[in-house]
Each structure stands twice: as C-alpha cells, then as structure tokens.
Amino acid sequence: MVKKKQNTEVPINGLYDEDGKLFGEDDQAPGFEATDADAEDVEEVTEEEEVSLSQEELVALCRESVCPECDVHKEAEGIRLRALADAENVKKRLLREAEELKKYAGESVLADLLPVLDNLDLALAHTDNLDAACKNFVIGVDMTRKLFLDAVKSHGLEAVEAARGTEFNPEKHEAVGTVEEDDLGDNVIAQVVQGGYILKGRLLRPAKVMVNKA
Template identity: 45%
Template sequence: MAKKHEHKKKPQEHEEVKQENQEIDIEALQKQNEELQKKLEECLRAYAKCENDKKILKKETDAMVDYAYEKFAKDLLPVVDSLELAIAHANELENKEEAFDKLVEGVELTLKKMLDTFKNHGIEPVEHEEFNPEYHQAIQHVQSDEHEEGDIVDVYQKGYTLKGKLIRPSMVTINKK
C-alpha cells in the first residue's frame, strides 16, 4: 500500500495544476467568446440588411403591381375616346337612320381598335374550330344535321387567353346526335 501513496500527487500540487489549466481555459474561452460575439454581430447586421432589403423589395413590388396596368389603361383610352366621338357624332345627325349607320360603323372601328389593343397586350380570343373542354364550356347541346357530332354549332360568348393562359372559356353550343 505504501507504493500506491507514492504515485499520488500531493493535494497542493494537484490544485496548482488545476488552477493553471483553468486560467488557460478561461483565456481560451474569453478569446472564443470575443470571436463568437464578433460573428454574432456580423450575423445580426446581415439579418438586419436582409430585413431592410425585404422591406424595400416589398415596397417596389407593391409599386409595380399598382402601376402594372398603366400601359394597358393608356392604350385603352383611345378606345374610350372613339366611343365618345361615335356617340357625339351620331347625336349631331338629324337623320336617325344615317346616325344609326354611322354609330354602327364607329362601334365596329372601336371594336377593332380594342381587339388590336388586346392583342398588343397578349390577350387573344379562343379559337372555335373544334370543341376543346380546356377552352370551351358547353352550355347547351343541340341536334344539327349540318354539323358533325361534338362540333361547335354556336358561340354565345367568346373566350380569351392572356399570354396563353385561359382567362375566360368560350360558352358554346355543341352538336349532339
């Protein structure tokens, strides 16, 4: 048993070594803590910048949405002008039959102008060559010897696409034998 006690360090020596290790650890920890504090500050700054950028992007996006229709609206103003002129001109004519003819002519020209404006903005009418349930809504079935089974017989309301995406289906009557 005497040998076992010889290998043991004296309690006082053990405390000194422990204290030295603690001092080294404290210094290392303080240095690590300072580095972590710097990195935390960098992260907080980066987070604040991201939040500010997010607010700026939202504000810009909101402004873009608010004014997205500006060009379209400006392009429609001549259509409104044409309708107003057609009505004013028709009211000036004393011969009501002539006024009616002129009004119809003005409305036709205005419709053409409107459809041209639509086309310039990617709004196209749906084609009606053959029934397609993706673009047509069958609202009625009729029997017609002049048409093949499933053919479109009549179009009640035109459908339109916006840059290829359907925004309103055509309402049609189809032949059912």
C-alpha cells in the same frame, strides 16, 4: 561595558527564522507542507489556461479532429447540403413568383374590361336587316371594337378560338348546352354564346359555346 541585548523575539506565525529574517519565496516555512488539494488547484488553473481558445480556434480544432468518414461528420454534411438545397429552392420559387406577379399584374384590370368587349360583340351580332341609315353606326361600333381589342392585345390578351365548326376543347371552351344539326359533326361548336380570352398563355375566361351532338 554595554551588554548586547539578546534577541528574544519569537517568530510570528512561522514567517521568521531563528535569526529574525523573513523566509524567502523559495523557502518553505517550518511546519508547512503542500497538500494534494493545493496541487490539484494548481493543475486546474493550468488546464483552464491551456483550453482558453477562441471560437475560430475551436472550430478549426474540431474540423481537424473529426474524421470525414465519421457518421457524425456525414450526418452534419448531409444536413448542411439539404439546408443549402432548401434555400436555393426557396430563392428560385420567390423569383418565379415575382416574375409571375409582374407578368400578370394587369389580369384583374383586363378581366374587368371583358364585359365591354361582350357588349360590343352583342351590338354587332344584331345588325342584320338594318336600313342604310344605321350602317354608319354599325361601322363605328365595329371600329371601336377593333381599337379596343388592339389595345388589350398589346397587354397580352388574345381571343380563344371558338368559331362555328371548331372542335370542342374542354380546356378552353365551356359547354352551356347542346344542339343537333345535321350539317355539323359530333362534338363540335355550333354556336358561340360568349367569347373567351387568354392572357399571356393563361386562360382568363373560357368561351361559352353550344356543342353539337350528332
């Protein structure tokens, strides 16, 4: 007669029951009790999973949660509007500077050409009492001056009005001296020493004149 072997194995670490079977997932090992720390860990994991939102979702949630009448919202809206206004002003300023740069691109070149006009004017100013043989020369100089002046006018250069008897204007004229002539009124131009020029509405060089003081 074969005797049945008695099960004398002791459950290891409480993983087996009295019949030698493993505890199931839903069973609790003897002597095992859930602690508050374990419960808190489970809650923390759950909370972390719940707040794992994308950036777009967080922004949308923030917009929905902030009241339009809130001081923080008003301040943020004011900062945004000021930033937009500043950006628009910078854009307009850059466009204006670009247009001005394009408009007056030839200013330095035309300024360098003004002495040529000055010398032609001086040559024509000393043509009195010349004999007939020099008349053709004077005519040639005068034609050269007119052609040169027409060329620079096509680029927006114009002469400053500064004829004798014209009222002195400090915005366009530069007084280099005074004279006293009875046939002229007070504070009028008696003599033009050097012509002035305006480039597209901007004063390139003032006219140097002698002003009459009655």
